[in-house]
Amino acid sequence: MRDILNEIIAHKRYEIERQKRSISYTSLERQVADCSLPVYSLKEALLRSDTGIIAEFKRRSPSKGWINQHADAVEVTGGYEKAGAAALSVLTDLAYFGGRLDDLQQVAAQASIPVMRKEFIVDEYQILQARLAGASAILLIAAALTVEESFRLTRFAKQLGLEVLLELHDERETGHIAPENDIIGVNNRNLGSFVTDLEKSSKMARLLPKDAVRVSESGISNPETVTALRKAGYLGFLIGENFMKQANPGAGLAKFIEGIKSGKGGMGR
Numbered sequence: 001m002r003d004i005l006n007e008i009i010a011h012k013r014y015e016i017e018r019q020k021r022s023i024s025y026t027s028l029e030r031q032v033a034d035c036s037l038p039v040y041s042l043k044e045a046l047l048r049s050d051t052g053i054i055a056e057f058k059r060r061s062p063s064k065g066w067i068n069q070h071a072d073a074v075e076v077t078g079g080y081e082k083a084g085a086a087a088l089s090v091l092t093d094l095a096y097f098g099g100r101l102d103d104l105q106q107v108a109a110q111a112s113i114p115v116m117r118k119e120f121i122v123d124e125y126q127i128l129q130a131r132l133a134g135a136s137a138i139l140l141i142a143a144a145l146t147v148e149e150s151f152r153l154t155r156f157a158k159q160l161g162l163e164v165l166l167e168l169h170d171e172r173e174t175g176h177i178a179p180e181n182d183i184i185g186v187n188n189r190n191l192g193s194f195v196t197d198l199e200k201s202s203k204m205a206r207l208l209p210k211d212a213v214r215v216s217e218s219g220i221s222n223p224e225t226v227t228a229l230r231k232a233g234y235l236g237f238l239i240g241e242n243f244m245k246q247a248n249p250g251a252g253l254a255k256f257i258e259g260i261k262s263g264k265g266g267m268g269r
């Protein structure tokens with residue numbers, strides 16, 4: 001069912017061990033102690049925004065292959081910010097998504113909105129990297145972690161001044177929600193079949209803590225869906241492919257936002 005996730009995580013653990021041999025955990029920890037705290041808050045941005053779009057930079061994906069192979073992270077996310085994104089998400093996985101930690105660093109250096117490290121995080125080392133690269137937030141995927149790991153990594157990130165978007169795939173994962181998890185995502189993509197089902201966000205909404213900021217992730221491709229999910233209590237919408245596949249992703253987002261503001265209703269797909 002979740003073969004791709006298991007494969008990605010196994011590769012990730014191998015990658016992290018290699019990285020630790022090149023820059024030790026202690027050295028990374030020291031560098032983090034010397035760098036300044038994140039300035040922007042993902043939670044605040046979503047609470048303030050009237051669209052809640054977290055626009056994602058994603059060159060490829062396991063479900064679609066190459067989406068925008070030669071895209072430049074700074075150029076694309078600059079366009080997203082100009083178009084009115086509430087926040088940015090940058091995929092840093094190279095093997096499956098064509099991303100790099102450098103993309104995150106460059107984006108965070110030029111952005112005036114929160115930037116999230118979108119990664120398959122299983123180790124504190126990756127959280128230190130995120131903080132050093134200038135991220136405001138990280139993603140934790142419940143399906144990739146035990147409850148203990150999820151709680152531990154959430155607390156570690158928070159202690160470093162990073163926010164956490166905890167991603168759930170189904171109701172069995174609600175036990176991963178720690179008291180500190182105040183931003184919770186529902187991923188509409190089934191990691192076994194890659195099929196996206198937007199009803200998943202609607203169904204899961206009632207299971208999430210009332211005061212958490214809710215984010216619907218994956219498969220969103222029209223403004224009507226955002227309008228409908230807002231009514232179901234979602235404030236954030238993580239969207240990648242729909243913008244990245246366009247010749248000008250920023251212009252695609254601007255048009256999408258116009259669509260939301262024009263106030264169309266209904267649950268479109």
Ligand SMILES: O=C(O)c1ccccc1NCC(=O)[C@H](O)[C@H](O)COP(=O)(O)O
Pocket residue numbers: 004005056058061062063064187189191194217218219220238239240241242
């Ligand atoms: O996108 C995939 O194919 C994928 C496959 C396996 C694990 C994760 C995957 N995507 C990560 C994401 O959650 C999405 O990049 C993100 O939610 C945006 O989704 P979309 O708007 O559908 O690009």
